[in-house]
Amino acid sequence: MQRTLARGLTGHEPGSTVTIQGWVHRRRALSGVTFVVLRDRSGLAQVVVKDPTTLAAVAGYGEETVVSVTGTVAANASAPGGVEVVHPVFEALTDPAQTPPVELWRPTLTAGLPSQLDHAGVSLRHPVRQARWKLAAASLRGFRDTLDARDFTEVHTPKLVGSATESGANVFEVDYFGRPAYLAQSPQLYKQVLVGVFERVYEVGPVFRAEPHDTVRHLAEYVSLDVELGFVRDHRDVVAVLRDVVAGMVAAVHEHASEAVRLLGIDVPVVPAELPVLHFREALEVAGAPADEPDLSPAHERAVGAWGLREHGSDLVVVEGYPTASRAFYSHPDPEDPHWSRSFDLIFRGVELVSGAQRLHRHADYVETLAARGHDPAAYTSYTDAFRYGVPPHGGFAIGLERWVSRLAGAANVREVTLFPRDLHRLAP
Template identity: 45%
Template sequence: MKTIDGILTRRTVTLKAVVSGTWEGRTVTVEGMIHALRDMGGMVFLTLRGPEGVLQCVFDRPALLEDVTEECAVAVTGVPHREPRAPGGVELAGLELELLSRPAGPLPVPISKRRLNLNLDTELSLRPVVLRALRERSIFRIQAGLCRAFRDTLHSLDFTEVHTPKIVHAGAEGGSNIFRLDYFGRKAFLAQSPQFYKQMMVGAYERVFEVAPVFRAEKHSTARHLNEYTSMDLEMGFIRSFEEIMAVETRFLQNAMDLLREEYAADVERLGIELPDVSSIPCLRFDEAKTLAAEKYGRPIRDPYDLEPEEELNIGRYVKEELGSVFVFVTHYPSKKRPFYAMDDPADPRFTLSFDLLFRGMEVTTGGQRIHEYQAQVEKMLARGMHPEEFESYLMIHKSGMPPHGGLGIGLERLTARLCGLDNVRHACLFPRDLSRLEP
């Protein structure tokens, strides 16, 4: 009887290992997709694409490549040697080529070009192929690095990863921006946030996090909104101040920039990213930030309870010019504009112990301290015209005892877009969902 022992024996060498120089001067076989072909008359240059990047291969026998085209899957056997002009500084002198598969037709877009220069709608319609282009791949390698740094940071701080339901019986954020669905004849919703569940898990694990999709049924079509996006959430107990939550996020960003600098350098360079200094992040109170930006840039305050997109841009501009930072924590948002579970500031209940993190003039994070006492939570619900009996399972944690706690949610696509200098958050989403798009 055949058994599987879990040992994976590679038939080939990874592209990453070849580029590292480990196999220099030795015959190796590397698998990948043909990203580009250039016939230089007697010499053919083949760019092989693998998970980690590309490898330049050169053949002095063009007959070996007569039947191949871009996006053929191949196995190339050759000898690596140093070549400063090649990507990664290594070139493979090709000896043999095995054709593994070929495309059924021509590509709808020339993905080997450095920039595709497609309009957004065309790019998104051709997404399964466009994502093979090196620049687009680098965006999502950077995004993967951010997720990796988030997980690594929180694991190092004794957080437990959890996975919460996305079909729920009540919205966590309130309002009308919630997708409704029929759940076997019962009314249900797609989760706007894991808020209730991550608070519940504080009672079990004290420190928890999740990286998962959330859904907002907002009828907008802006460069900063998606109807489904990935939220990096954390919640932590036994805090003495909501600034502890801000400190955890700052630690994550510090680790993320270090990781990108060390292990994603090729992607950072390809995208022209300037990794920001996050050794410390300035903080401004909500009302102070609005006033400073209004006075410096001559834009009157129209909404005293929230930040408009132009105000966020001006606050980001002010902090960059005056404090030399592209990040700023804006704290103490008005209670009127924060959810019912946000803890009011004991010094002035008109404001909350909450914050947003702005990055280059756009909000990428919302967080703060939560109400942990049962009576205080019920009273705030009643003051807002809510019905506590509809939140019985949520209020169970308050009845059963909760430590002072708080948390945050980071919009992964927004963070990626701001870091990579993208003008639309859809560029930072593999397959965006908005008012008009349900495929691919």
């Protein structure tokens, strides 16, 4: 018999026969009747067991046992979706499940985070953990759809690289057929080179940081959403694309993860048609910070976030023009005053979510800047050589998927929204 999903039960007339399949999410045994809540990928369904033989069988199906249930649809206003399945015949599709190491049937996961992570394969089954990832999956879809519609080309660049460029620190070393290689900290250099090929590119992929800090915001491996585009006038053209990308991610969350939004009770941001922008100097003023601060502290970012809400009713604020010396070497200085750069951060609810900039595009500028910053230009030639052959003015940005979702879901720790997090201490499961 064709399988019906839990969310599809309401489409069946009371009295009709259906087969549902899923996990025994919870059993409640009363006198002479057991309610079995079945969980499948679409949600929950209630099955009412009264027949003594079936009651005995169900008593042996521990929570998480996978079953197929054929029965009759009946109306019940107090059941999920207003319907339940009665007169069920159960068939176990797996051996009876052992008692799970974390309780999955409670509305919230009561296990501590380390325990959740130790048993990630099971704790991710909890509807709250599933819903958080659904936000991530929907966001990815919105990210790509927005860029596909704007003529961007998806690319995949190597994660194994020959030199520890960009920043020498915090890279993982790999034994590559007997010689050293490194895990890419970002696709930065490749996406810039590929602007010379496709003009507009994006990549979704893992990046690796040998991050020695054990904080709620840092992971050793995370998913980076990278964008780069050519033929820009300045970084404001990049900010305009960023605005559309975030709006597209938000729209996709509403379209493809509305059930998760509801379950988590989260407040999805409204993305204004134009993002409020503060220059770095103004951001310091807003934060009441000295004018010679080289960067924004977390407290400054919170102040900027509060300003955006207060002045523009916006959860999102762009800060542009960070001091050139505080930014990566490939950031384009402001031609009017090279002390400031054509870089920007997007502050989402008081926390930096995105970094971006117009980049240098002239070969001579790279040679000069690398030397001035004390880098060895030889380590960068396979990257900078492309700029000898015409790479248009360009810029881009990167969004950390886990950071985005953790802010969106209001999760205190980025590990709560990551399927299998990696950090200083954790390499399994």
